[in-house]
Amino acid sequence: MATSRDIKARIRSVTTTKKTTKAMNLVSSAKMARARGRLNAANPYFKLTKKTIGDILNGCAETISPEDFPFFEGNRPLKKALVVAIANDRGLCGGYNSNVTKLAAQVALGLSDEGKSVTFFTIGNKARDFLRRGGAAIIGHVGGIAASPSVLDAQDITKELVDMYENGDVDEIHVVYTEFVSAITYVPASVRILPLSAADFPAEEGHVRGMVKFEPNSTEVLTRVIPKYLSTTMYETLITSAASGQGATMAAMDAATENAENIISNLTLVLNRVRQAAITQEISEIVGGANALE
């Protein structure tokens, strides 16, 4: 049976762990609040960008043929697919990392069933570690930005992806990320960012689209606007993933703190019982000794 000293030592160690997890919970809840604030601030921008791009793509569908414009679907056969997976740099966030990498693997499987070769681009060290363990071909990786991505990070990543697309290294690009629904709900999701297809942007109800004119001309506008749209989408997926990742960390650390509390209260109970047993034993020894003297 454990001595009261052993039990005390364990209680001390669990108490330290609890302090750590509690601190991590507070840190991630602050970080989540920040990421969430940025997500909310950027939301009108994301919405309007999507609407505008939808208007543009539908407005020029008749005048520009995909043969002339590499970003459009139908420009070339889709043989080489790239899956961009966004996860955390670190663990301790429950199922967050594994859920998103699982979906990435599923998306990849679907693509290879269509006869396409699939490679990966990972954002967040855990995405890379998980996928590498599964034997995936990873052709690019960005670490250290997943917790608080900036607009500039999104632009740099987009540039890298667009270069691969334009060089013909890949023919289509999917992004697998985690949608931040609420502080306790995060849903892994997948979106194809290239090539673009007007059909991916259905008009909102009551919104009428017409022909669109371009100033100075369509090629100039599209070559400048589409990369902006892509980096906006990249920023959106990064920031919503960051908020989700922090939320998941927060939930995991909350659960860990609660577990630590349970362990401590159980151990305290055991400690009291052991102490009581020791006292009882001592009393009975004294009483036994006194009896023997008579």
Next chain:
Amino acid sequence: MAEKKFRLKIVTPGKMAVDKDVTMVIMQTIDGQIGVLAGHEPVVTVLDHGVLRYYEDEKIETMAVFGGYAEINQREVVVLAETAELPEDIDIERARQAKERANRHIEEKRAETDVMRAKVALRKSLVRLELSGQPLTTDKK
């Protein structure tokens, strides 16, 4: 006579900078300035770094818009920019320093990309100074 109004939205990833009914917008496209009144034909255009002016009844408001594009349609003008700054947001001293630094880099002519980057920085600092109503002389003391 009350002029016809339309909605102007200037949006950046950081905030909804403007969401107002205005009578006219003048903006700097990569192909020169354009002025937009209500009922303009639908156009999509790419904006240069520059000062955007809009007329709200009698008032004229200005704003520096960086790295954006604009969608003009029958009912509204939507400007999607990387950043948008109000005159009071601008740190004149910092903009002036940025301008001098950029000029220096251009004169020293380091690597190709450095000069390109410096030119963009110069352009941005000039826009900031213009917005804050500073004289734009580029001559050195």
